[in-house]
Amino acid sequence: MLYKIMPAKKKKEEIGMEEEKRGFSQEEIDHFCEELKRFNSPLVYDALFFKYGLRNQILRKEVKPVLRDMKMAGPALTVRGNVKAVSLDEEFDRAGRGPLGGMWVRVADMVEEHPNCIVCVQPGYTEVSVLGDILGMTWKYAGMQGLVCDGPVRDTQGFLEENIPVFCTDTFPICAEGHWQMLEGNEPLWMHGQLGEVLVNPGDFIFGDSDAVLIIPKECVEGVIEDCLKRAGNETVTKQSIREGMKARELWGRDGHGGQIG
Template identity: 30%
Template sequence: MDENLREKLIGVSVATLATALFKRGLRNQVIQGVGPLQRKGRNMVGPAFTLRYIPAREDRNQLTEFRKPDHPQRVAVETCPAGHVLVMDSRKDPRAASAGDILVTRLMVRGVAGVVTDGGFRDAAVIGELDIPAYHTRPSSPTNLTLHEALDLNVPIGCGDVAVFPGDIVVGDDDSVIVIPREIAGEVADEAAEMTIYEDFVVEQVKGGVSVIGLYPCTRDEHAERFKTWRAERGR
């Protein structure tokens, strides 16, 4: 991933990115029902590497499956590239865990940028303390084998009602996770970075007692001129 793009996306919120995507007609890019296990104070940014689960069938999903070196869940953990985000389609079903602390620790050690599931994690409290951003719906103790079969790697998936294609850019902040189509990630990041600068100015003005009318969005020349001066003074 281009490091300039990564740096821009680290500094913008999911809310701002959602607005930039909405301007382009994309209304449904925030992964629904998913939040951080623990706030990290920094954005998760990286291309998507995907894992798809299907409903488990009892004759195919016994504990012995984990002994197989080609088990898709284990392969995903060992092959998700550094700097990428592992995104799992767990069918929005957190009754069985998508993964646990050992697998997420392995992802962290391998340099993976983060992990997202529309299901749940077991050992969630431990995962929350790890130095890797992780997002899920709620804690879940049963192994994935009880309800989910890991099947496909790096294919288009649905996660929290959002289509995720391999290589799409995934950004998570302390609120939620958004998926940016990779073809427009650069222009969206540029616009979101500019929006963030103006929003910082707006917050300062509002705290100083200024009305939001005509300020946010900017529809008055006086605010545009004040922003121009504010930005020059701060070198932004």
């Protein structure tokens, strides 16, 4: 299936927030990653929705982890590609860019500059697998934390052996060489969301677990973590009250709706 990818809008137009870019140190980024991994996607989604009014930050439901216990959280490094017919002689010409528009080498170079990132691929085409374990392994050892592909991947056993979190729509062995190429990297990217197109800017935080993949605008990440901590604490109290026999009407009278923080 061939998709039309929309041009990226500025985030200010997309979510009505300040466009000022947040620059974080690597130490801060690593801290945010570890904090986010303490939570789950419902907590993160509720924080985005109730605190910031951001409802459409979730990728389409077909994007799932290869194994259900996979979890990842980190800044996005975006990759966009689309259909392009190329002869195999040109594809594998050592003097050229390399297979798939040079994606293997180009992304590896970008990952080295953005350690602990999550490579986020929008192939624009879902009839072939645009990457496999050799690319993934190379990027992992360059500093990548995990991978999201809005399409199929292959070599899943290789990803599992290397303990690389992979979220994708499908898995099958059809390679993309000869008719798909990377177009650009680390630029604003539109992904297919569950409620419409989702904008991913480089450096936005990706959160993925067994339920969903969510996009956290980088200017919201600190607030999301703070909100999730409160929500997780409230849920712990509520669940313990249920175990101790408190009824639904009592819980409602005491706590109100679970989405409220108070």
